[in-house]
Amino acid sequence: VSARLTITTGDPVTDLGARSVVQFEHRHGIIDLSWGHPDPALLPVAGIRKAAAGALDRYGPDALAYGASAGPAPLLAQIADRLEVVDGRRPDGDELLVTAGNSHGIDLVSTALLHSGDVVLVESPTYHLALRVFRDHGLEVRPVACDDVGLRLDTLADVVRSERDRGRTPRLLYIIPTFHNPTGRLMSAERRGDLIEAARALDLRILEDDVYRELSYGEKPPGSLWSMDDQATVVRLGSFAKSLAPGLRVGFLTADPATVRQISNSGVLESGGGIAHFAALIVADFMSTGEYAKHIENLRRAYRSRRDALVHACQEVMPAGASWSIPTGGYFLWVTLPGNVDPEALRAAAEREGMSFMTGVPFQVDGQGEQAIRLAFSRYSEADLREAMARFARASI
């Protein structure tokens, strides 16, 4: 009763206690490079307002009806056109499905292709929250080591063999070949081809998380694993979370027709219709007017300068013996620290100075120490990044 009273009289955000509109938690006095979130200043509020009006004008009540299971045709057509440009392969209509983003895509694929107790292989390190989704499904996760150009195929074969010796059959490899989170690494074209062959030989499906493809700051990245696959080995997940706005919750999945059909015939899509139908039509409108392509160019420019500002600051302040490679896309700089620096202690000291970051531990399957830290350059301006690293320098003395 009191909640109802306060909602009608006050500010709904504070009256609902700790509940907030957004996930980001602002910590007073801290420039927090631990979040892989976009800068709110780069979210196209006016453009999305216009696209929402455009979707309502064009589709009227159909914009608010239950949507087609695989997603509304106008968005499917826009995504197919865009993939032809940025990925060199255009999916056919029956190879594409709209999702609520890549987190949701991982969840959908875990439901459709896996059973509780199955083994999933991941890169080491990997996106920490994918680990959470797999574990929500009762899946067992095993790490596979990487080198500078991507997953090590000798180790992949060893891990599969040793799992089989234990009576377990790995079914799926989850991988982020393009501007990896957390390392920023780009898998080479050659390794991509070899990986697909290796996966087939090992009877593994590949779940490719392609969330950062649009955010490239140098040469165009190699085509996705999916773009190279003609034998239903790869399911690729794409998202508008990083390239447009995470709050829209719109992404997509490309795979062979049988897998797409299996997912689009699932109970959740039969019951609720297409995922995020209205948001999907907003994205379709935003793409059809050419706003999306312009927006991507702006993002690339903005994030490229932020990356440069952060790399430059690191050159000045990182302790002797620290190493990193310059990411050519994505959100993150991954710094390996010398053995005499404890990442956790460094983070505590950095927070006392007014900045923060993630240590490498959560990105490890076994949660064991990784002598590295992840700095996200997506959420803050160049000036804030420089200030953050000046504070970091004071912490590392």
Ligand SMILES: Cc1ncc(COP(=O)(O)O)c(C=O)c1O
């Ligand atoms: C590798 C990776 N996959 C998925 C996600 C989440 O994607 P979405 O917002 O589309 O669910 C992120 C976000 O940080 C990510 O880095």
